Amino acid sequence: MLKIGLIGYGYWGPNVARNFQALKETQVALICDQDPRRLRLAGENLPQARLTQDPREVFGSDVDIVAVITPVFTHYELASQALKAGKHVFLEKPFTSTSAQAKRLLDLAAARDLRIMVDHTFLYTPAVQKIKSFVDQDQLGRIYYYDSTRVNLGLFQPDVNVIWDLAPHDFSILDYVITEKPLALVAHGQDFFGQNLERVAYVTVYLENDLIAHFNFNWLSPVKVRTTLIGGDKKMLVWNDLEVDEKIRVYDKGVSVDTREGQYNLLVEYRAGDMWAPRLEHREALRAGADHFVRGILQGTPIVSDGQAGLRVVRMLEACNQSLRKGGKLIKL
Amino acid sequence: MLKIGLIGYGYWGPNVARNFQALKETQVALICDQDPRRLRLAGENLPQARLTQDPREVFGSDVDIVAVITPVFTHYELASQALKAGKHVFLEKPFTSTSAQAKRLLDLAAARDLRIMVDHTFLYTPAVQKIKSFVDQDQLGRIYYYDSTRVNLGLFQPDVNVIWDLAPHDFSILDYVITEKPLALVAHGQDFFGQNLERVAYVTVYLENDLIAHFNFNWLSPVKVRTTLIGGDKKMLVWNDLEVDEKIRVYDKGVSVDTREGQYNLLVEYRAGDMWAPRLEHREALRAGADHFVRGILQGTPIVSDGQAGLRVVRMLEACNQSLRKGGKLIKL
Amino acid sequence: MLKIGLIGYGYWGPNVARNFQALKETQVALICDQDPRRLRLAGENLPQARLTQDPREVFGSDVDIVAVITPVFTHYELASQALKAGKHVFLEKPFTSTSAQAKRLLDLAAARDLRIMVDHTFLYTPAVQKIKSFVDQDQLGRIYYYDSTRVNLGLFQPDVNVIWDLAPHDFSILDYVITEKPLALVAHGQDFFGQNLERVAYVTVYLENDLIAHFNFNWLSPVKVRTTLIGGDKKMLVWNDLEVDEKIRVYDKGVSVDTREGQYNLLVEYRAGDMWAPRLEHREALRAGADHFVRGILQGTPIVSDGQAGLRVVRMLEACNQSLRKGGKLIKL
Amino acid sequence: MLKIGLIGYGYWGPNVARNFQALKETQVALICDQDPRRLRLAGENLPQARLTQDPREVFGSDVDIVAVITPVFTHYELASQALKAGKHVFLEKPFTSTSAQAKRLLDLAAARDLRIMVDHTFLYTPAVQKIKSFVDQDQLGRIYYYDSTRVNLGLFQPDVNVIWDLAPHDFSILDYVITEKPLALVAHGQDFFGQNLERVAYVTVYLENDLIAHFNFNWLSPVKVRTTLIGGDKKMLVWNDLEVDEKIRVYDKGVSVDTREGQYNLLVEYRAGDMWAPRLEHREALRAGADHFVRGILQGTPIVSDGQAGLRVVRMLEACNQSLRKGGKLIKL
Secondary structure: OEEEEEEOOOOOHHHHHHHHHHOOOEEEEEEEOOOHHHHHHHHHHOOOOEEEOOHHHHHHOOOOEEEEOOOHHHHHHHHHHHHHOOOEEEEOOOOOOOHHHHHHHHHHHHHHOOOEEEOOHHHHOHHHHHHHHHHHOOOOOOEEEEEEEEEEEOOOOOOOOHHHHHHHHHHHHHHHHOOOOEEEEEEEEEOOOOOOOOOEEEEEEEEHHHOEEEEEEEOEEEEEEEEEEEEEOOOEEEEEOOOOOOOEEEEEEEEEEEOOOOOOOOEEEEEEEEEEEOOOOOOOHHHHHHHHHHHHHHHOOOOOOEHHHHHHHHHHHHHHHHHHHOOOOOEEO | OEEEEEEOOOOOHHHHHHHHHHOOOEEEEEEEOOOHHHHHHHHHHOOOOEEEOOHHHHHOOOOOEEEEOOOHHHHHHHHHHHHHOOOEEEEOOOOOOOHHHHHHHHHHHHHHOOOEEEOOHHHHOHHHHHHHHHHHOOOOOOEEEEEEEEEEEOOOOOOOOHHHHHHHHHHHHHHHHOOOOEEEEEEEEEOOOOOOOOOEEEEEEEEHHHOEEEEEEEOEEEEEEEEEEEEEOOOEEEEEOOOOOOOEEEEEEEEEEEOOOOOOOOEEEEEEEEEEEOOOOOOOHHHHHHHHHHHHHHHOOOOOOEHHHHHHHHHHHHHHHHHHHOOOOOEEO | OEEEEEEOOOOOHHHHHHHHHHOOOEEEEEEEOOOHHHHHHHHHHOOOOEEEOOHHHHHHOOOOEEEEOOOHHHHHHHHHHHHHOOOEEEEEOOOOOOHHHHHHHHHHHHHHOOOEEEEOHHHHOHHHHHHHHHHHOOOOOOEEEEEEEEEEEOOOOOOOOHHHHHHHHHHHHHHHHOOOOEEEEEEEEEOOOOOOOOOEEEEEEEEHHHOEEEEEEEOEEEEEEEEEEEEEOOOEEEEEOOOOOOOEEEEEEEEEEEOOOOOOOOEEEEEEEEEEEOOOOOOOHHHHHHHHHHHHHHHOOOOOOEHHHHHHHHHHHHHHHHHHHOOOOOEEO | OEEEEEEOOOOOHHHHHHHHHHOOOEEEEEEEOOOHHHHHHHHHHOOOOEEEOOHHHHHHOOOOEEEEOOOHHHHHHHHHHHHHOOOEEEEEOOOOOOHHHHHHHHHHHHHHOOOEEEEOHHHHOHHHHHHHHHHHOOOOOOEEEEEEEEEEEOOOOOOOOHHHHHHHHHHHHHHHHOOOOEEEEEEEEEOOOOOOOOOEEEEEEEEHHHOEEEEEEEOEEEEEEEEEEEEEOOOEEEEEOOOOOOOEEEEEEEEEEEOOOOOOOOEEEEEEEEEEEOOOOOOOHHHHHHHHHHHHHHHOOOOOOEHHHHHHHHHHHHHHHHHHHOOOOOEEO
16 A cells, blocks of 8 residues: 655645545555645545645655645755655646756656656546547558647736646647657747736647647637647547547548649649547546556556656746747747 | 729639629629630620630720739739729739739829729628727727637648738738737748648737737648637637627626736736627628729728738738748748 | 429529529420519529410420429419429429328329429438438437427518428428338427417427437527437437538437336446547539439439328328317327 | 434435535534435535434434435425424425325425425526526517427436426426416327336427427437527527536527518518627525525525425426326316
């Protein structure tokens, strides 16, 4: 039985605690939060867990895993202490505030043979798992573009821009689903209130093999949109995460281009076929993620959203800010 | 009665001819096309019109207006001859291949006191007219962003990229609806077939007053999308041009930000109110546009999509290509 | 080359004329309408056709087919004269005002070996053809119900109720697609303006094998709905005729019931699988129907919407009125 | 502080308990269920509540209110004992299995001055409250029809047909929103498995003032639909309960009929105006209902879904079964 020590029982913490508690291989032994009201709530939800306001108590305890569910600027400090104390670490996304921090945590973990998992929950949803399987089975063929829109009337974050708030989802999905490596990216955006924190932003990523990815982030949209288009030469798909039952629609549509004629007389053929919406399971992604992490620790199996994956996402987030600060400069990855 | 000479009876020419013919102030006197089959069709549709394969016959005739409904690379040559022959000119969009050509045509027209109209048909749709009236009445308040998606499985153009094919619509609408002036733009995109013709492209425009505009163009989308979001501090709207009855939805939603506290403690208030879909007329935009042009000539009234407007759009299209050729450089306008 | 004489060049007549004219085996030789303005329009659209205001000229002419595109109360008189004059007959739906009239027309046609086709256009749409093929291939399995909603803010007909206006579509589709025979039906409805003409009506049809069909007709709906659900034990489908691209969605969903246990402990299993939208051709149904009729005449092949089919629909329409007049009495068919 | 004794901690019981517990005027003192596992769950969720398997313990206790959240066939027995013991009663819908039982419970309550509330939760939703306010303010004008579709792939109930399962929602809403009294109704339906339990059913209700209501119930639909159309001569509305944000859409559309001309030349005018979606609160209806009941008891204010309302709904359910048994006979109410 693995013991979990959880730091940060705010908005997301209760979900993490509930899901680890529900696994038969783990139990939440210790919960830490500076806010006494949150601690009281933790006590009601998980009566068997010990409570504390002092993170050091977690590091000094006999827990096997420390779950860090706190704001990103605290991740490096808390995770490094946990690792030094010999604990496996589960962190809320994004992994860290800088890629340098991420690398140091990876070194710490490697030196102690400890595992790190970043909570890129979307990777464990039935929808993303299905898309990944399509790509792995080459059902889409050569992929031309990946185009995501993630907009809504969102909560303004006091300390990060819309990219750091929303992009970790999309960047981790891109990193997981698309095998082509990202080569460079560019970000454009706008703050409207003189705080130098972009509330809307547009990111374009150039990947290997002429694949292009684009992301539309907006905290000021009257309507909520969660739509991703992936266009391949065999098939194309639309993932609308707001659909209840048919989140993924696969279109047997496309364009086949015959370039033998040379670029001035291109033979283009259009294909319009059936649409197909695969059935998706209804299960909680965080449960699947927690289970995946625990199996990774117990059986030494690979972890999809491990520290390396977390680092790749942080690199992209960093590059976005660099590009924004330099007026839309293309940043090599 | 104004006489029209129409050059180019291809895909769009018949619509232009039919609408000018339907106006009581105009009649189509002469139709020119190099393709005898198209000419035969013209003869069937407009029995009273004279037919020719030679544009010079149009310039030498007594028509008052020459309508140029041909590929863009021919616009300058045909329009300049028409103007030199003392004819008013109606041109298919985009106005010209370069802003230099556009300026020369404007000079020719000014010297002869002739009128030019570019066929930016969308400006005459009930939907765009309604949006324009909202902005003029300050119903949206300060506008934060303008975000348009125009994607579908589109016909590959042999000679232009997806921006020159689709953006004239959006750029002309932005130019018409938004009072803030565009300051600079940047374009990113990708060709997938080694022809240096982008099939997907993303354009970001920076305008006065921190207004940002963004455009998503794609010839390789399995689904057709024609959606524009406009976010203001009083109201926000979504224009979905594929809706039959409720193309425009106005949301009494927004965020009001109190910055007096200084940038580190921003007071943000969210507003979520009613949604409202104004009724729109069902009428043919091209008819309204032709009528608008004719009244402009007969009464000397301003023409919304005149040569100056056409030039502003061509400048933006030129800037997009410059930006693409320079790897996403920000181009001042 | 078969010659067509068309009587009635009102709202629908031009479409019928255009489509017969477009077939290589037929030409519209004669057009009859009492309204001179409609005749003038006919002359413009089909310059080669002779024009007349007198139907007798049509019957006395050498045309092979008479198309009767007039209000239903005139069908019997015009069609019987056409048949007596030895002409094949194409009639607008519904076939006749009474089943007695329909039978007499069938007898006239049989005696002269002439063909009758009723213009149940929907049967020739790609959507209905696809549904028919699903049923013929037993893809839906045992069919439990057929449920259609056909509502909109419709034009009030001065002389017929909403059932006679809208139901011919649905009844002809039911008759074509569903192999089980209708046994009885019941109709309920309401007029709101003291004219004894129902503006909303609901029809339930009991068919063989416990199959039930239901129809919701409404001339006073703020929204237009054209949706049919067909539920089988193998698959279920939703046909939304207002969808542009995905009119038919087939659901691998269902309930399998094991009744061996006896009726008090029924074993019910629910199945929820993929959804699939077959690609449909984009073609004009009336063209396909006209072609089908002409081939029927020239090659003696069966006609899907022949007079017998027309009679079956009229019987159902008659039964609806009987049921309405008798306060919702169940009428045997 | 009012004490609640809750009988039946199955699917719905926990929601009722949680909401009464959340009110400051009430606490759940006693929970009764025959299933020990359900009792254990109750103990975990409401540690302060006493637990029992014997309903008599509830009646003998000092609770002020008994909540009966059990299958309908047990309602009469449990509620009558509760009333005899001097308890106010909150019952799951439908009120009782027969109107005779309902009347006896009403008499028992009247004799003891006790209050009864039936859990017609929908009446306390923001959507229904909004529709009620529209009708009360005469915004819809004269109402022509009320048309509800409530279909999905539903759980087969072992003992009741689809009407008794789904119609209590719609009938209670009709009873609450529409002021015209129902005069008669008719039901048609079909079982497919030889159990004499309709799985699909269609109910038509005739009300005063030529108002007609129609209900489409289906346990075998591949798609879930929860849509109600209400058509008036001033405005029409569509309530789609599956919409997240815009459940109600009000259409300034209609038909105005001038009958002075007499029934053979009716002057009909069509109106097509704006659409408007009023903002609705996001709150739990059961909480509002529980609060409404408690205020009714403490302040003697009327209860919207009191026993009389419950009885009117049971009468309609009874009439549906009578109509079904008599082959679709019209049943007077």
